[in-house]
Amino acid sequence: MRTPADTDTSLDTEPGATAARTPFDLAEADRLLTTTRSVRRRLDLDRPVPREVLLEAIDVAQQAPTADNAQNWRWLVVTEPETKEELGALFRTAWEFHRSEMTQRAGRRRDSASSRRNMASAETLAMNVARVPALVIPCVLGAPPDPADIDARWMVANAHKADGDPAFSVRPGHLRSSMFYGSVYPAVWSLQLALRARGLGSTVTCLHLPFRDRAAEILGIPRGITQICMLPVAYTIGTDFRPARRHPAAERTFWESWGRGQ
Template structure:
């Protein structure tokens, strides 16, 4: 077998131009249910820790529900904007910071009109890293060598990584599948301060974690460019950490 299994330039174009779309969402064009379902079928092929596949997806299209979510979204956005803008110091005066703030503000103002809102969920609650580490340190391990390494090992961070690492690859796959079909999306978490209220509104059990919200719509125009990023080689260390 020769060559590569995929068209590399086209695959790279998809990966490097799947942007967070907020201002270029087409708020007036309906999104067929089948398109969302197809993209989610792609998403659930993403890898998960321990092959648990404990994700769930709540898709919202009812206007009355979107209106209520938009109200909660706006409250969180107003608080978040003031907090972050105050803490960001000189960074808030950069052109990029202003563009990002304007883009987020635009989404806050139009979120109720976005055709589809998707809330990815995970069964269970996020691990308490401190509690898990304390429980680990309190165990009486049978291994005769345990005393030489037990106090230097922590497993809470591993559990937390497994928890979120099992949903965000699927969210990203969902976004890529949307992009390949001419739709845009972004990840936002402005509803999460009201997670309990949103859970009651949507019938999501208290034992299920709402991870984020993904607004979905067709895009106004289809051309997106790679973002300005520091080259990876300037932020990559081989064999040992280098600042």
């Protein structure tokens, strides 16, 4: 017997059948995708997040695609107040530097109502990150590839080959670098979607990474493990998130070559 999961709507032969029959409720799927926001000020700092809810969401994230099916991500969840406070101190120090650098570099370009709101939102998170019920740190086994080093080693290893040999002209550095990060961020986004579906909010932040060695020491992360980012996770205050203002796809999409529109 065929189940809904076994049904391939692309095999329908009736006119318009594929358009009429989709495997998901598109309205609900689109609502989830377009209202999963970076949540900072509307995180409920007083409501605990059950471990089983976090594990459910991480189980969903585990289904994300990954290069070569490596599944080389790991998730470190921090809920102990003392540990969160240590990470929070690093976070706040990095925020002070980052805020100053952003102000100096951006100047009047960021002196807008939207920019001030974003800055205030980030400030709120920095001051309260240690109070967020759970901090989730996605990690990847291994060190980030150095494209220049990989290319240099490749050229040395293939120097004996003729110029016409494809291996001589290949430069795999950026490929491997893209695979490294491209294999974990889909899982990070899947986690954020799964959290949103369960009434929780999150945001991707990297402000602890300027002190990654100290963070690794605090968390017992061994050498050779790369911390990717941090997601402060909490139930949200209200659920009425709306799509953000974005340019229409047609204005930001090229066809066949760069700069070519519809």
